[in-house]
Each structure stands twice: as structure tokens, then as C-alpha cells.
Amino acid sequence: MRTAILALLIATEGIAAQSIVPQSNTWNSSFALSASQIGDAGIDNVTANNINVAVNFERTNWATGSVNNDSFYTVPSDASSLQPGSILKVEDYTNTSYYTLPPNTALSRIVYQSETLNGSAVPASAFVLWPWMPRRDPRTGKYAVVGWAHGTSGSSGECAPSHIRNLWYQYSAPYILALQGYVVVAPDYTGLGVDRYANGTQIKHPYLSNPSHANDMFYSVEAAQKAWPDELSEQLDLQESALAFPVYYIASALETTFPAFDVSDIFTASGAKLLNLLNQVGGCQSVNSQLSSPGAPMRPNWWQSEYMQLFIALTKNGGQRIAGPMLILQGTADPSVPEPITSVAVNETCALYPQSELEYALFEGVTHVPVLYAGQRVWLDWIADRFAGREAAAPCTRNVHRPAKSVSSYQAEGDYYLELATQAYEVA
DSSP states (O other): OOOOOOOOOOOOOOOOSSSOOOOOOOOOOOOOOOHHHHHHOOOHHHHHHHHHHHHHHHTTTBBBOGGOOOGGGOOOTTTTGGGGTTTEESSSSOOGGGGOOTTEEEEEEEEEEETTTTSOOEEEEEEEEEEEOOOOOOTTSSSSEEEOOOOOOOOSSGOOOGGGGGTTTGGGHHHHHHHTOEEEEOOOTTTSSSOOOOTBOOOOTTTTTTTHHHHHHHHHHHHHHHSSSTTTTEEEEEEOOOOOGGGGGGHHHHHHTTTTTTTTGGGGGGHHHHHHHHHTTOHHHHHHTOOOOSSBBBBBTTSHHHHHHHHHHHHHHOOOOOOSSSSEETTTTTTSOOOHHHHHHHHHHHHTTTTEEEEEEEETTTTTHHHHTTTTTHHHHHHHHTTTOOOOOOSEEEEOOOOOOOOGSSSSEEEEEEEEOOOOGOOO
16 A cells, blocks of 8 residues: 655644633534532633633534534444444434534544554544545546544544544645545544544543554545445555654543552643543643643643653654655744754654655644645645656655745634534635
């Protein structure tokens, strides 16, 4: 299988400074923290208000209610005996009226067998976007498939992109790929969406366990190919490479990877309380961004703790042999994954493996997710070239892209979100 990887990451960490208010009056959630939850977490009224707003925003944008009430995310009783890449469940026609999709785009959801970091089988979910006029892979004559591995959405089962109306990254990548004619297969990742084995045991999301996320990616496409064998070709992959992260999510990864790990190993008492609250409400990125503490949430030098060092060694990015062409997009103004960190990883890989088919594309003055917009022509052309059988760039190529106007004249970040239209005038 010919594979190619586009590296990116989404990671945000915010501290609430003032009370926020909901913009919409059409939310269908009325969650509110209880007095005991507020007291146990040790948060003030402003933070409590902000968490309430964020929870209600997230829940309003669930496509089908809680994953715990959506039978799609339940696992068949015989799943444990099946090999990774096996298809467990197919929802061929997902009701698109629950989602905010581009017109003339169809949606499917699947449950399949993936593999954990330690090699055990684990069920996971994924979505499939179907374009109205799919491209054909000239090698096979079947529909051209691109695997999309999303950036950070959260650590709760409720944070699965297939469970969110806009599929989380919407027009930054998956919608654009579908509109360009590619069938998009997108794993939620282990523990997101499907968060229980058939016997009811919890599946925790192993955040930043990069090899296991890669398993989720490859096995989701393999399972989709089995579900639609006459339609889907081999795939090219757009996959995240995680270098920085919101600290609360790392707990689930360490708990999954190391049974002896305890949150007190790296979290302060106040940080552990906020982590517990995040888990209680099933919060995702919006809720995470509103968590604030009177003290630091992490212990001093937590990064150097035993389990963090072991985890870093298991999931290291740079200096690894790559299996095929790889395109890395990097904004020079990225606050979440600073350019020097990515450059070190790229340089280490090229020093050890100088014949790597690696193309490093830097975008002057561009930040994190917006690099997908600034670099859209680059990665779309790159994907088209791979399907056309064209040779990748020379080994370890570095290109710097600069804007036509001054950097300061461009809109730096996204300032909108997609909301489900409930009235005809809203889409006039």
C-alpha cells in the first residue's frame, strides 16, 4: 500500500479571564454545574459560568445526542475475537440533517477493530464522507480515498468528530477533500465515540499515543475498504503528528499505557480536581479552554516524571524511518507547535535517513490550524500528484512560502463556527 502523511496538530490551552456569554439563543442544552461540583473543583463563579456556557455549546453541537444514548457506538458482543481491520458495524446512510455538511455530501459511519499501543485489539469508530462526484484512482479505477486523522478534539467519548455536527475540522480539511472529489475515511481515535468494550469496560482515549493513532488511521481505511470493497481504492493519509498538547488530556493516555500511573504523579491537587470535573461533564476542547485554577495544575518538572519520559520514548516523532512520501506543513507563527520544535524533528529524521521522501513546507507568519488554509494549494496538489503516480520531491526538501501581501494584512485565525440552520431564512 502506498502511503503518504501530512503532519499537523491542533492543541489549545486557555485560561478564563472574564465571564463569557452565549451568542446563540437556540441551544438545546440547559446543563449547569451543581453546587457540590463547583465546591469540589475549587472554582469561582466566573469559571463555573464559563464552563456551563462551554458545556451547553458543545452539547448543542452533538449530532445525535450523547454517545451513551446512540446505539451506533455500542460494540457487538463477538468483537473481541476479530482481528484489527475487521469491520464491526456499518451505518451506510447516516442522517445528514443532524450535521452541518456541505450540500451534496453524503455521510456514513463505521465501527471497526483497531489496535492499541501494546498490541491488543480495541473497537473504534470512524466516519466516511462521500463526494457527489468522486475521483477515480487511475491505478485501480475505484474511488480515490484519503484518510483524515484529526487533531485534538478532547479525551471524552463525547469528543468524537463523528459525533459533532461539523465533524470537528470541517472546511479546514475534510470538507475540502470531499468537495475535491475524494472519499474521506476519518477515524475518531480509540476512546472517542466508542468508549466501552462489549462487556462495558471503559476504553480511555490514549491521547498522543502516536503509534496507536496511526493504527486507528490505517485500520479504519482497511475496514472501510472491506465494507465497500467494490468502491474504495487504496488511500493516501493526512495524519496528525502531535508535539504539544492541553495538559489535562495526557492523563487518559498515561492511565491507558501504564496501569500503575496515578494522576497525582504529575498533577497538583487543584489540577486533579479540574481533571475530575472535565471527566464528569464529558467536556471537550471548548470546556477545556475554560478550565482555570488558582494555582498551577501540574507539579514542578512533571515533564521529567518517570511515566512521562517512558511515554515520550514510546511515541517519539523525529528521527524515525518513514514508510513513504511525507509532507509536513508548519506555520512559522504557530503558538501550539512552535516551528523550532518541528524543525528539530525534521532535521533529526533527515540526518539519520537522508533519503527520506520528506517535504517540509513552512508558511511565513501563519499559525496552527490556519496553515491548512494558507497551504491548501500545496497539500491538495501534493495529494493529486500521489494519485497520479508522479514522483515526490527530492529527499528531504525544504520550501518556505511567503504571502503576496504583508503578513499583518491577513486574517490570522478563524473567527466563525458552523451552526445548524433551523429556519429557511438562515440559509437565504
